[in-house]
Amino acid sequence: MTAPTHVSTPVAPVIDRAASARIGRLDSVGYLICLGGIVRRELLRFFNQKERFFSALVRPLVWLFIFAAGFRNTLGVSIEPPYQTYVLYEVYVVPGLAVMIQLFNGMQSSLSMVYDREVGSMKVLLTSPYPRWLLLLAKLIAGVAVSVVQAYAFLAVAYFWETDIPPLGYLTALPAFLASGLMLGAIGLFLSSLVRQLENFASVMNFVIFPMFFASSALYPLWRIRESSETLYWICELNPFSHAVQLVRFALYVQFEPVACAVVVGVTLAFFGMAVVAYDPGRGIMARRGGPAGETP
Amino acid sequence: MSAEAALRVEQVGHRFGTRAALDDVSLDVGRGRFAALLGPNGAGKTTLFSVITRLYNNQTGRVSIFGHALDREPSRALARLGVVFQARTLDTDLTVEQNLLYHASLHGIARSAGKERVGVLLDRVGLADRRHDKVRTLSGGQSRRIEIARSLIHRPDLLLLDEPTVGLDLESRADIVAIVRALVREEGLSVLWATHIFEEISPDDDAIVLHRGRIVARGRAGDIGAPGEALADAFRRIVAEPGRVAA
Structure with missing residues (x-):
């Protein structure tokens, strides 16, 4: 039997039932404290990974400075809303690249959920007495906060590249960025429940990020795609990423696109709902996929 | 079983596919008690902890923490519970x-x-x-x-620790055990401590032996084996007996 060798110096009791039964709160203030704490932790982690911030910024800038410049003369874009005149290709591509940052960020958050599950910090999160939807919502909001900061950092650099965005557009785009960030984050959250191991994440890149990005209105207007393939056009039309891009594109030019907005809100609710179900202890992945090594088949 | 157990697990079963990780598991951790959950690797300790912490719903049976049923009042139950998981x-x-x-x-x-x-x-x-x-x-x-x-x-009033000393040197292990035992002794904390290291268990502790998802022995740690038999020897004998189930 082990004799206690370490005895700490006399200190205040750590349970101290006499002082108060509980110090945590389960009311609405407690909800906000919990939400704030999760968002804060994600931001702390984000600022500890500066390379993540810069790599997220470099990717769209490479597209803008090299790809778009190269295609400048080949891919002129004719007049279509929200543009009121002919625009250069790099002007057209800026909103799509900004939302691409959010797409990558959404998947990155999803990756960190899978990582959290592998290292066990997800278990710590889920032992919180607050409802699961609140914990997942907090994760989602934290990811969106990071993605919006990144998108604006990109716009700030792109500003010096003749992007023609009206000053007010930067403000009106904020709710659009929040909505598109929520949608892409919710998709990522749901995907994180499907991916069992970190190694499988490469397939998410191949089967989700690339098709979503390329089969969308981010890089080329959809009428151009329709000229070459009707099927591809409809795939792009049905791709929620196209609608996120269009919502942001219109908002950057101080216009509102109701169909895109409806699609983005609808897809957000659907995927968040599915993520909540997936993380439910009775029905979802934690029960089927989270079994400990040696105790699962 | 006392009416006011810190933790009460009643007839809990859990399956992963066709394999039963837990089968009809019942146990109590009394208030202010140090209970040791013993079992070889793969016995179902971590699955049981996952059920108690509501990572998985119990598929059958019932778990309550200070009288709060985990399925009906998860927030109240989890608010009374502290957990140290096996993984860092x-x-x-x-x-x-x-x-x-x-x-x-x-x-x-x-x-x-x-x-x-x-x-x-x-x-x-x-x-x-x-x-x-x-x-x-x-x-x-x-x-x-x-x-x-x-x-x-x-x-929290109940602390769950899943093999908290695995991978630690002797001195660190002793520190961890001493800290938790002091909390039980001085502040009345109730503890469920999963382990397969017998040196961490005192004869007066409650002990529960889990093997292949079933409880195969329980009682005061000092009384688990035959008279004069060390707990470690008793444990090896018990888990070697095929089909043994505690009364």
């Missing part, structure tokens, strides 16, 4: 204080109250001087002590 679950890039405050917020504790708690708990685990250090600079034993502090931040 601190954020290594964050400081000790940031880790603890994050956990405080998960239990609805505001930052000011949380900071006060962090001070008290770090004193208790003897690491007050490491408050602003990043977790990656701590040793394995120190990280474990921080995890114990973290599990206590919301003043």
